[in-house]
Each structure stands twice: as C-alpha cells, then as structure tokens.
Amino acid sequence: MPDPQTPEIKIPDPVEMSRHMATIAEQSQRLVTEFLQRQDMSGTGAQDAMHIGAAFMEMTARMMADPAKLMQAQWSLWQDYMALWQHTTQRMMGQVTTPLVTPAKEDKRFKDSAWDENTLFDYIKQSYLLTARWLQSTVHEVQGLDEKTAKKVDFYTRQFVDAMAPSNFVMTNPQVLRATLESGGENLVKGLEHLLGDLERGKGQLAISMTDYDKFKVGENIAVTPGQVIYQNELMQLIQYNPTTEQQFKRPLLIVPPWINKFYILDLRPANSLVKWLTDQGHTVFIVSWVNPDEALATKTWEDYMDAGPLAALDAIEQATGEKEINAIGYCIGGTLMASTLAYMAVKGDDRIKSILYLVTLTDFTEPGELSVFIDEEQLAALEEKMNSQGYLNGQSMATTFNMLRANDLIWSFVVNNYLLGKDPFPFDLLYWNSDSTRMPAAMHSFYLRNMYQRNLLVQPGGLTLKGVPIDLGQIKVPTFMLSTREDHITPWKSTYAATQLYGGPVKFVLASSGHIAGVVNPPSANKYGHFLNTKLPKDPDQWLAGAKQVEGSWWPEYAKWVQRHGGGKVPARTPGDGKLKPIEPAPGAYVKVRVLD
Secondary structure (H helix, E strand, O other): OOOOOOOOOOOOOHHHHHHHHHHHHHHHHHHHHHHHHHOOOOOHHHOOOOOHHHHHHHHHHHHHOOHHHHHHHHHHHHHHHHHHHHHHHHHHOOOOOOOOOOOOOOOOOOOOOHHHHOHHHHHHHHHHHHHHHHHHHHHHOOOOOOHHHHHHHHHHHHHHHHHOOHHHOHHHOHHHHHHHHHHOOHHHHHHHHHHHHHHHHOOOOOOOOOOOHHHOOEOOOEOOOOEEEEEEOOOEEEEEEOOOOOEEEOOOEEEEOOOOOOHHHHOOOHHHOHHHHHHHOOOOEEEEEEOOOOHHHOOOOHHHHHHHHHHHHHHHHHHHHOOOOEEEEEEOHHHHHHHHHHHHHHHHOOOOEEEEEEEOOOOOOOOOHHHHHHOOHHHHHHHHHHHHHHOEEOHHHHHHHHHHOOHHHHHHHHHHHHHHOOOOOOOOHHHHHHHOOOOEEHHHHHHHHHHHHHOOOOOOOOOOEEOOEEOOHHHOOOOEEEEEEOOOOOOOHHHHHHHHHOOOOOEEEEEEOOOOOOOOOOOHHHOOOEEEEOOOOOOOHHHHHHOOEEEEOOOHHHHHHHHHOOOOOEEEOOOOOOOOOOOOEEOOOOHHHOOOOO
C-alpha cells in the first residue's frame, strides 16, 4: 500500500527521459576519460601520504584483539536494527511511532519533508543515523591506540560516514529523485556539466564551485572601502584607508590578516566591513595585503614575514603619518605572527605598538583541534617533499584541508546542489572569499607547522629565535584584547584562551558566538549572535565561561571602547598621500587580485 504522505511526483515524458539518460551516459564517458588522462599514472599517487591506512590497520588489530567487545558492538547494532524494523513495520500499518534516532538540529541534510513523511525515506535516514552512530562510537572506544592515531581514526571515520550519507546519492535522496523525475533527468545533465566545469577549473583536480564566481570582482563589489596602497615590498602591500571623520585617533591602527587567506574577509561589503566600521569610529586604518607567493618566494621564512610585514609596516606608517606609536590587530596566523613580533620587539626595547587585538589566534598549540590530524612526522615529511618540489603549498590543498573540517557544509552540500540537483551555486561573498585561496612559501610553512603545531615552541621561553634573538611571550607587556569564537573549528577557543596565562601585560578576553569567520565578521547592524564577558582570567577556560556574562549583539563596540583608551587623543583626519609616502595605486591593490586558479 503506497504511503499516503508520499509527495506527488509528475511522470516525465519517456522519450525526453531517454534522451537525457543518453546524454548523461555520453558525458559520463567523457568525464571519466578526461579525468584519467589528467592523472599521474606512474603509481606515485597511490601512496598513503597521510598514513590513514596504517592508522586503521592498527585500530582493526586492537579491535580484533578483544573479540568479546567486538561481538557486543555487533549485537548492539543488531538490536538497533531490530528496533528500527519494528518501528517501520508499525508505521506501515498506520500506527503513530516515535523515531529511534533524529538528526542534530544543525544537520541540514535531512530538511526535505519526505525524510520524515515518507516511510521508506524515514527508514533510510534512521538506518544511516544508527549505523553512523554505531560506527563512530565503536571506533572511538577502541583501547590501546596512542592519542594521535586515535584522533586520526576518529576524524577519517567521520569523513567516511559523511561521505556515505544517503543524501549524497541520487536513488536515496528524495529531493534529487523528485527533481530527476520532474525534469526528465535534466538536473543530472546539468550536474555533469557543472562537474566537468569544476574539473576544468581545477586543472584535473576537483575544485567544487561554492558560489557564482562571475558575480564578484575584487575592488568592484567586494573589498571596496576607499583607500590607497602607500607602500609595498615583495611580500606585502600596505593600504591606508580614506578618513570618514573630521578627526581621527592620533595612533594609527594596523591590521595584520592571515596570509592563508586574503585580507578582504575584513572588507567584504560596506555593511559587514570591519575596515570601514573602524574607519567610521575615527581610526586611521592600515591593513597588510599579503602577496600570493609563487616558486620565486620559496625560501621566504617566518622571519621574512615578520620583517617585511609588521616591522616594515611600522616604518611605513611613521613615514605616512608622522606617528611612531600605533595600535595593532592580528587575525589567526596573522595574530601568531604579531605575538612573535611583539616578543621580538620586547627584547629589542621597541615599544611602538601600544595595544594588540588578537582575533581567533593560537599561540599555545598544545590542543590545536582537528588540524592536528594532519600534523605528524610522516605527513610533514611528505608535505615538505611536495612543497620543496614546487616551492610552495598549493592553495587548493590548504582549502581542501579546511573544508574537510566541516565536510557536510563545505563539500557535500555543494555536491548535492551542484551535481545532483543541477543547480547553479548561489552568489555569496563569503564563499567567494573562501574559494579565493592562497599559496604558502615552502620554508615559511614548514617552519610554522614544525615549530608551532608539532613542537609548540612559541610558548616556551627562548624556544624560538627570530633574527638572532630568543623570544619569550611573557615579555609582552602591552595591553591585550583577545577575541575567540565558541564554535571555532580552526582555532578552538579553549586552546586560544591558554594565551591569557602567557602575556606579561593586562589581558581582556572576550568570547563571541558562532565560528572562525562569522563570529569575527559580525557588524553591530546585523544584531546577530552575542558574546561573553568576564573580567577574571582563571586558568581553566570552562571556569571562565561559567562566570561570564552574556551580552547580545556584536563584540565590535566592546573593542571600540577598549581601544579608544589607547588612541592617544584626536588629531585632524589624515588622507593617504599627506605624508612622505605617495599613493602607489588605489585599494585594494594588485597583490590581492592574484588568484591561484587563474
């Protein structure tokens, strides 16, 4: 008996359907042929550079060593399926039942009503969720694995579970099935065209389109805050923004963004631009726009980034404004560089930076989150071999790593939308920025991964030597504002919080809601999310949160109140070019426009 709640589906024209299926077969053959032609057939590509196989072999051996526990796990799964079969049978007989398992609230894969209303798809959904839960819990409970191997097994088990979701396949996704029948397979034809286009764009590697790239152009409808490039060297351009107030704080404000991505995450559109908002608050804003390096910059080091980045910017700002003293902001790895720089400056007696804001910045890498899965000796050696052969880490590799941390949102949702439903990606400025990846110079990136992630030397007094000077974060005495985000999957907030115990000066810690990007780029006008405040800084981050007060809305005004105390008073507004440095070109400059896939 058919389910009375099954959504009505139109029967397509069989001739039209047949034509589309023939087109799909033809394009599929072309797709496979082109893909194979572009692959390295020497056999080197088959190596397990991440040593995933070895980790799972060890996990399997440990599991088989305890057959009683394995049998108990299998019996548990069998019981779950018996209960599901009983549930489904009762539902087919018209009884009202309660699901055995439901998706998490934030899980968008099962939002289509048919997953709940149709008995068959409800069974498929619950079967998947039960199996996924069982597999992940069984793997997690295997005893005897070292911590790194256990984390790797947990992470890649989740990757496998996410990939095998029924929503990712035509025959088990009701929304895709509906679209296929209603369009006579046209959605799959368009999906194959999208797939071919993404392979072409990725030069043989699959570069999934996350947005409509033709809708955005840097300097025209994103990164549009008016300003001028007033200084440049081989690693960065320094932008000074036009004033929007009659007076500005005496001390300029320098922003050092990450070079793993591009600076305009802080200047996407006027409505959500931190750059524009800070300018409107009366700051003379400067920002570093890092170069997108190629093989010519392979030997550039962490010291080079410090020297040609914040230290060069300090000298340039003095020439442009006449001011030696500034306030500074460091974002993510840009914040890690600023902590290194401030520690170096402390040893040299250089006190030109009067306050620092760290945005989602790791300095203590004891618990760096899931990115640690990619950091072990075998993987680092393989990565270094690859980087040394081409002089840099390809931007696509870095983007794929970050996307894997949120695979359902940043990989599989686009597979379904673009390839199965055949829809064009939605124009979204944030996803355009996310896809505008950058390369990493080989020497610098190797230093960063080994000395920060692997050895955690930055937090050890004298652990790192920069420009011949051993550094110590405890010698940093400048007032510090730390902003972390509660759902950060790249720099977990409890790990960033550890730095509150490191710095030698006064520290203010603020925890924002949401994640690594949305929690930072949260303008007051959006009236979204919120943040937590606590003037005390206990060693335990959970204790800090337990005593914190929640405040609605953006954290930006909290920082504005804090930094104005370090502004040095007010002076007449400064325009780029007023000082000794003349404009080179309008913002956002040339460096930011170099794209990896161009």
